[in-house]
Amino acid sequence: MSSSADLDISPIAQGLSESSIRTVANYGMTLPDVVPLWFGESDIPTPKFISEAAIASLQRDETRYTPNNGLPPLRQALSDYSNRLYDQTFTPDNIVVTVSGTDAVMLACQTCLSAGDKVVVITPVFPTLFATPELLGANVVPFALEQSENRFVLNLNALFAEAKDARAIVINSPNNPTGWAASQDEIKAIMEFSRANGIWIISDEVYNRHSYEQDCAPSFANEMQEDDKLLICNSFSKAWCMTGWRLGWLTLPQQLTPTITKLIEFNVSCAPAFVQHGGLAAITQGEAFVHQTLERFRQGRDLVQQYLGDIDGVTLYDMPATFYAFIKVKGLTDNSQPAILEMIEKHRVGVAPGEAFGAAGAGHLRICYGSHPDKLEQGLAGIRDYLINFTK
Ligand SMILES: Cc1ncc(COP(=O)(O)O)c(C=O)c1O
Structure with missing residues (x-):
């Protein structure tokens, strides 16, 4: 049989590696009774009021194309929602509806990047944030968060030195996988650097409602001015348990909206109407749900601390946000897959390899603590047993 290399496919597509998170998950899913803590989702179902809004839309036969940049009521609701959360006066022209956060990242990159551009990506980070600029032919330069005792820290001076000749900075705060979140002062400084040097900012804020310290994590939306080179990516997946x-959506200066609208036409055309009606219910009726789920994630975070906090050779960092624990494990190499596969086989629990989030993630494991506390305790007990032996 011929291989894909014989078909002369694009070198960029050829060069993509399979996500190592998928590799461990694919293995784990072949075995019975494995607690899956590898993906970034909780096991809480989408709330019924959201599904019912989508069903009602289907029953109204809303199954045709919609405007490229989203249904007007949803864009209005998203701008009202943003004005409640941020110090802003956005209008629907500052909002564009997208088919997922992943699509928002692709559209943001397509708006400002060309092949050969230097893009500084703050790592460790969700792989889409470096793979998407790479897919567009950009030259991705990873910039690692530093570790100071049990905290991740952003060295702004070093970032600015690296990014001076870049086209864009990509930042994900609150951050998957580390749980780190930038302060509003750090965000302000990055925005001022962008203005002074004409550098684009792509800010992925899909975890902005998963802060254990504030109702909403510090955001670039608080700083946005209409002539900024700023694109903020967001998603319904996490805060309203709607991954599937x-x-x-994107939040952006109004003058970018016509360009993004054209890009959507040629990427996906539009988001489905009934899905957008689900989203409208989430945005207008979902605050109580957001707070309830956060309380459960807080419980999950406490369980991680309880089960893994006292193991010699395992470092737990501060976890101010998200539903991830990124733990440093003594003796783990830059290929943690064999260890994870063994953990899955012997202890029936699976996590994500740290190196999947860039070289700065090597030596770490990512645990998603969004599962039901009973399931999570079962999984954490298995991780604990495995790590006590592994780090001996
Ligand atoms: C930082 C980050 N951005 C974007 C996404 C993608 O979200 P979506 O499900 O909306 O595509 C994820 C998913 O895990 C993520 O962690």
């Missing part, structure tokens, strides 16, 4: 719905 594929709905997200």
Whole structure:
């Protein structure tokens, strides 16, 4: 049989590696009774009021194309929602509805990047944030968060030195996988650097409602001015437990909206109407749900601390946000897959390899603590047993 290399496919597509998170998950899913802590989702179902809004839309036969940049009521609701959360006076022209956060990242990159551009990506980070600029032919330069005792820290001076000749900075705060979140002062400084040097900022804020310290994490939306080179990516996946719905949005200066609208036409055309009606219910009726789920994630975070906090050779960092624990494990190499596969086989629990989030993630494991506390305790007990032996 011929291989894909014989078909002369694009070198960029050829060069993509399979996500190592998928590799461990694919293995784990072949075995019975494995607690899956590898993906970034909780096991809480989408709330019924959201599904019912989508069903009602289907029953109204809303199954045709919609405007490229989203249904007007949803864009209005998203701008009202943003004005409640941020110090802003956005209008629907500052909002574009996308088919997922992943699509928002692709559209943001397509708006400002060309092949050969230097893009500084703050790592460790969700792989899409470096793979998407790479897919567009950009030259991705990873910039690692530093570790100071049990905290991740952003060295702004070093970032600015690296990014001076870049086209764009990509930042994900609150951050997957580390749980780190930038302060509003750090965000302000990056925005001022962008203005002074004409550098684009792509800010992925899909975890902005998963802060254990504030109702909403510090955001670039608080700083946005209409002539900024700023694109903020967001998603319904995390805050409203809608990972399978594929709905997200961009918040941006109004003058970018016509360009993004054209890009959407040629990427996906539009988001489905009934999915957007689900999203509208989430945005207008979902605050109580967001707070309830956060309380459960807080419980999950406490369980991680309880089960893994006292193991010699395992470092737990501060976890101010998200539903991830990124733990440093003594003796783990830059290929943690064999260890994870063994953990899955012997202890029936699976996590994500740290190196999947860039070289700065090597030596770490990522645990998603969004599962039900009973399931999570079962999984954490298995991780604990495995790590006590591994780090001996
Ligand atoms: C930082 C980050 N951005 C974007 C996404 C993608 O979200 P969506 O499900 O909306 O595509 C994820 C998913 O895990 C993520 O962690």
